[in-house]
Amino acid sequence: MHRASALSKVLMVALIISAVVISIDIPVFLVALTFLIVALLISDLPVLRVLVFAGYALVFSLIFAISSVGGTLSPVIIILKAVTAAVSLLLLITTTPYPQIFGLFQKVLPMILIDAMLVTYRSFFIIIEQISRLLTAIRVRGGYSPVKIARNLNTMGRILGHGFIHAWELSENMQNAMYVRGYRGGLPVSSIARPVSRYDLLPLFIGATVFILAVVR
Amino acid sequence: MSHIHIPDGVIPEFWWALGYVVTAIILAVAFSRTKSVDARRKVPLLGIMAALMLVGQSVPLGFIPFHLSLAVLAGIALGPWLGVIAVFISNLFLALIGHGGITVVGLNTVVVGSEAILGYLLFSTFKRHMPSVTVAAIAAAVLTLIVSVSLMISVVAVSQVNPLEAVEEIREVGGVAELGRISIPRFITIIAPFAIVGIIIESLAIGLIVRFVTGIRPEVIGE
Known part of the structure; x- marks a missing residue:
């Protein structure tokens, strides 16, 4: 297959x-x-x-x-x-x-949507790894307690907030990199x-x- | 949170096709509202926000068959139109891993997309009148999620009638019989407790994220 x-x-x-x-x-x-x-x-x-x-x-x-x-x-x-x-x-x-699947979608969906989907696919693994590292660090440092629900919620909010800020900064860096490389819309996917x-x-x-x-x- | 996890082949073709048509119209409006240069510039942000939503939507809340959707957060951070596009992308990805039928991606975009649009509108209004952005975010999320869960239940309820068969039935017997595939009262009984817990958790999560973000990068949420 x-x-x-x-x-x-x-x-x-x-x-x-x-x-x-x-x-x-x-x-x-x-x-x-x-x-x-x-x-x-x-x-x-x-x-x-x-x-x-x-x-x-x-x-x-x-x-x-x-x-x-x-x-x-x-x-x-x-x-x-x-x-x-x-x-x-x-x-x-x-x-x-995934890029090969997106290559097919490219024929029916707007170019910007396909580009965003490629970025989504790439970023998903970066974000999930970063959040799981953060969760491990929190557990190791005793930031999680099964009985202190309010504290856990607060910690979870910080983790998600941190993940959000990180994602935002990642997008800014990616935006700059794409601009420098002459991105004008349309990441090449169909050629592969x-x-x-x-x-x-x-x-x-x-x-x-x-x-x-x-x-x- | 109001993502419809209904499998393919349960909702009549008319409804999911209508869902795709409505989604196509919403996306066309979303793209026209976002200037092409601006949209190109925001491709990374759009993709990464969709990825963040995908992370939230991939993790069930313990044994509860609900998960964070973060669509309200997408609406607050990206604005309503880019928020809807991010919702469509995350729904399409979820369908590609078998999370909700691929035929219901259109309906899901309408339902979950309403969270991005309504969440943005309510947050923009509330933050001007409430003591803190955290409270405004929680209030906006609670109201938005109540509306979107109601919308999700309405979609499932309405889809029990097949309009293509209904015309024939009205002609022959003078009325419309329900498809009777899903018992709506039972469906509501099953999901109501999960929905209440889900709304509380998601609203608190959004409030806490907004509080954290305003402390570090307030410009991200328009502060």
């Missing part, structure tokens, strides 16, 4: 999500999940770790699943819809560099896109099979 182009994998996800939208048939979701898990396995990805992320979608879908008990849509279907869509998207992002090849057959096969199954059943 890593060698397939972003286009074929985005098409696969679009077909699977279309199947998720139109189908209320449990076997369709089970077939889709089987295909997706096999694709994760042959891509040499840590399947369990990827599925943990999908568990996040599962937890949040539970609210809607519980609310749907006795309704026309069974809770199991709601959970399967959430998990199938989540796993297909996770397969896409774990096998495709992987070309269409025989490796695209697998994602296209998965997407088409699941979609046809959803339509036929």
